[in-house]
Amino acid sequence: MRVVICCLMLVAVLSVTAFAVDVFYDDVLISGSTGFNAPGETATLYLGDFNNRVNAVWGSGLRFSAYNAEDLLVLNEVTGNVGIGTVSPQHKIHVFDDTNPRIEIEAKSGIVPLSSELNLVTQQGDSPAKFVNLFADEQGKFGIWTGGPGGAGSTKLTLTSQGDLDVTGKINSGSKGLVYSTTTGLKKMVTTSVSVNTSISGGSSGGAPATVSFNFSESFSGTPVAWVGDITAGLPSFFIFTLKDVTSTGGTLSISNPTSSSATCNVTIRIVALGSE
Numbered sequence: 001m002r003v004v005i006c007c008l009m010l011v012a013v014l015s016v017t018a019f020a021v022d023v024f025y026d027d028v029l030i031s032g033s034t035g036f037n038a039p040g041e042t043a044t045l046y047l048g049d050f051n052n053r054v055n056a057v058w059g060s061g062l063r064f065s066a067y068n069a070e071d072l073l074v075l076n077e078v079t080g081n082v083g084i085g086t087v088s089p090q091h092k093i094h095v096f097d098d099t100n101p102r103i104e105i106e107a108k109s110g111i112v113p114l115s116s117e118l119n120l121v122t123q124q125g126d127s128p129a130k131f132v133n134l135f136a137d138e139q140g141k142f143g144i145w146t147g148g149p150g151g152a153g154s155t156k157l158t159l160t161s162q163g164d165l166d167v168t169g170k171i172n173s174g175s176k177g178l179v180y181s182t183t184t185g186l187k188k189m190v191t192t193s194v195s196v197n198t199s200i201s202g203g204s205s206g207g208a209p210a211t212v213s214f215n216f217s218e219s220f221s222g223t224p225v226a227w228v229g230d231i232t233a234g235l236p237s238f239f240i241f242t243l244k245d246v247t248s249t250g251g252t253l254s255i256s257n258p259t260s261s262s263a264t265c266n267v268t269i270r271i272v273a274l275g276s277e
Contacts, residue, residue, distance in 0.1 A: 030056075063087065188277045190218050191229065192250075196265045200239070200257040209242075209257075214271055215250035223248055224275025231267050239265050248275070 021028065032043035041058045051067040061077035074083035083089030085096040095101055120132040133145050140161030145154055158166045194214045201208070216224075228241045240256040255265050 195268045199264045201262045202259045209254045212253045220248045220275035224273040226273035229270040229272040
């Protein structure tokens with residue numbers, strides 16, 4: 001009888017060695033060494049060794065750890081926020097790295113498909129969803145388009161690996177527009193309004209042109225190239241406008257009347273100047 005009992009015990013040991021925990025059609029509950037019903041108490045599941053584990057922290061959520069990477073991934077139990085490198089994620093995905101914070105989206109080698117993108121989706125009420133998509137292609141070009149995913153929208157901005165920037169709309173910095181010249185470098189454009197509203201004698205009667213001084217809203221580093229822009233209001237339209245004595249801070253607007261009699265130039269004109277930053 002002793003021999004039989006020993007054999008049965010050996011079989012039992014071999015079975016436990018093969019599958020330490022083997023559960024069919026039921027759940028496994030790990031409550032931790034001190035229970036799991038008060039703040040700070042932790043229940044831990046170890047995988048392989050003590051370095052790879054999943055901690056359930058009461059009142060906080062789940063924390064995943066690996067060798068030399070403590071709490072590398074966190075799932076908050078209240079908000080559902082996911083933290084990478086932080087145990088207090090403030091957003092649905094919160095990444096923290098005090099030396100090199102970085103998120104990388106990589107496609108397989110060769111041609112990078114349009115799926116190498118980040119889609120930001122917003123939806124208001126029952127209106128169709130709106131997309132803002134960030135993408136990169138195999139030439140290293142970065143772009144932004146709006147509309148549907150997968151390139152179905154309209155590209156608004158592209159930046160090449162050579163540093164060339166292409167936009168479909170305006171580029172503004174405050175009230176300024178910015179342009180680039182391949183020969184003289186960075187330029188800026190400023191505008192200023194000039195109200196004339198004065199009576200000017202006709203040219204055939206010997207009347208001299210009227211002059212109005214103006215100042216640019218921002219000064220340039222040198223004398224800009226300037227021209228008269230929009231006439232925004234007023235009549236008559238037959239006056240001749242000429243820019244004179246333009247400096248880095250302003251200039252003079254000369255108004256001539258080609259008619260044979262005096263007339264009031266009741267207009268507001270926008271002076272547009274382009275020059276060095």
